[in-house]
Amino acid sequence: MLQGKSILLVVAGGIAAYKSLELIRRLRERGAAVRCILTRAAQEFVTPLSVATLSRERAFTDLFSLTDEHEIGHIRLARDCDLVVVAPATADLVTKAALGIADDLASTVLLATDRPLLLAPAMNHVMWNSPATQANIATLAARGAAVVGPNSGLLAEGETGVGRMAEPAEILAAIDRVLGGAGLLEGMRALVTSGPTHEPIDPVRYIANRSSGKQGHAIATALAALGARTTLVSGPVRLPDPRGVEVVHVETAEEMLAACLRALPADVAVCAAAVADWRVAAPAARKLKKAADAPPPSIALAPNPDILATLSRRDERRPRLVVGFAAETEDLVANARAKLLRKGCDWVLANDVSPGSGTFGGDSNAVHVVDAGDVESWPRMGKDEVARRLALRVAAALGRR
Ligand code: C5P
Numbered sequence: 001m002l003q004g005k006s007i008l009l010v011v012a013g014g015i016a017a018y019k020s021l022e023l024i025r026r027l028r029e030r031g032a033a034v035r036c037i038l039t040r041a042a043q044e045f046v047t048p049l050s051v052a053t054l055s056r057e058r059a060f061t062d063l064f065s066l067t068d069e070h071e072i073g074h075i076r077l078a079r080d081c082d083l084v085v086v087a088p089a090t091a092d093l094v095t096k097a098a099l100g101i102a103d104d105l106a107s108t109v110l111l112a113t114d115r116p117l118l119l120a121p122a123m124n125h126v127m128w129n130s131p132a133t134q135a136n137i138a139t140l141a142a143r144g145a146a147v148v149g150p151n152s153g154l155l156a157e158g159e160t161g162v163g164r165m166a167e168p169a170e171i172l173a174a175i176d177r178v179l180g181g182a183g184l185l186e187g188m189r190a191l192v193t194s195g196p197t198h199e200p201i202d203p204v205r206y207i208a209n210r211s212s213g214k215q216g217h218a219i220a221t222a223l224a225a226l227g228a229r230t231t232l233v234s235g236p237v238r239l240p241d242p243r244g245v246e247v248v249h250v251e252t253a254e255e256m257l258a259a260c261l262r263a264l265p266a267d268v269a270v271c272a273a274a275v276a277d278w279r280v281a282a283p284a285a286r287k288l289k290k291a292a293d294a295p296p297p298s299i300a301l302a303p304n305p306d307i308l309a310t311l312s313r314r315d316e317r318r319p320r321l322v323v324g325f326a327a328e329t330e331d332l333v334a335n336a337r338a339k340l341l342r343k344g345c346d347w348v349l350a351n352d353v354s355p356g357s358g359t360f361g362g363d364s365n366a367v368h369v370v371d372a373g374d375v376e377s378w379p380r381m382g383k384d385e386v387a388r389r390l391a392l393r394v395a396a397a398l399g400r401r
Contacts, residue, residue: 002175006035007083010106013040013092016088017088035060038059078113078115079112079113087120091132114385119147119148122150144396149166184395188398189228190224190269191311192223193216195235201299207278213234217232219270219272221243223270228267232246235250269319279301279304321346323346323348324340325351327353329353332352348370349369
């Protein structure tokens, strides 16, 4: 059931647009609210009237229509939904979305949305197989878009090949998968670290940092929601244990490392914890006493193990995908790339934690996903949404989408 869900359907100009009418009808039957955007070319194949009749909402067509902007601006249109579906996704619209071109309502909405995206490509088989289209689809998939089809068969021009839009039933199933995400990571094991560590000075005092654990906990939740058997190794936080996740509570970096190693093997490890770089070399067994005229104690520090670097070591226990975070206040991407090499992990999510950014302890985050070759910058969004996108990207990297 899609009761209570709201879908933004972008219909681009291809003959398969007639199947989108059937898709609207079936989405409505299943309880979803459907809003539709028709590109100019789409209107050559289906009319705004038929779309409006089936969706029971007016069809949106024009970026610069004052009425549209008055009633509901394109930014709201892009975000007031649970999912954006592009069906048919033509080569042209796929290209615009990959490049971030925004020259009509449909492409502007695709650039402005922070919602999950599902593409149902439909085009001639030569266009589909062209390196340009394949690269653009790969770019969108790497950013977290789901793709359904295209299928192989007789194409409109009488040629046979891969290019037919997926059938409405297949698109509906893909919508269920994306919205529920159910089962994408079924059978996979995930390990996530979260929160700060506390490094004892004596039985009552410790060294700590301001990490809230919100991002790490959200990532564990999102991976579990996709079906991964997830272990969350958490430092001391004021958050409830996420449902459906095995949580191991630790205090120190050394305990965190030991718990992570016990949780292996894993297919993916995400190190979101703000692990203390140093521990107190020799914590006092008894509470340090202050004496009226004695000088304050000096505390000798020792380096902590690097959990991310340890998990990234190229041995048989290494998870297939290891993801780290880089909390930076300047030169985000350059520092993240250096960290990627230093730690040996596959991706680094760099985030700005300068004062005023609202990242540390806040509910939103703006990250750059840095891998060996590329940088993907995500707009500021809720930590839950960052987690969901990351989980989908993980699923794609593990061959599950
Ligand atoms: O070296 P730095 O602390 O900047 O690196 C941050 C990344 O490394 C994060 O992913 C963090 O979880 C991880 N890390 C770790 N163990 C440490 C230090 C950092 O896993 N001792």
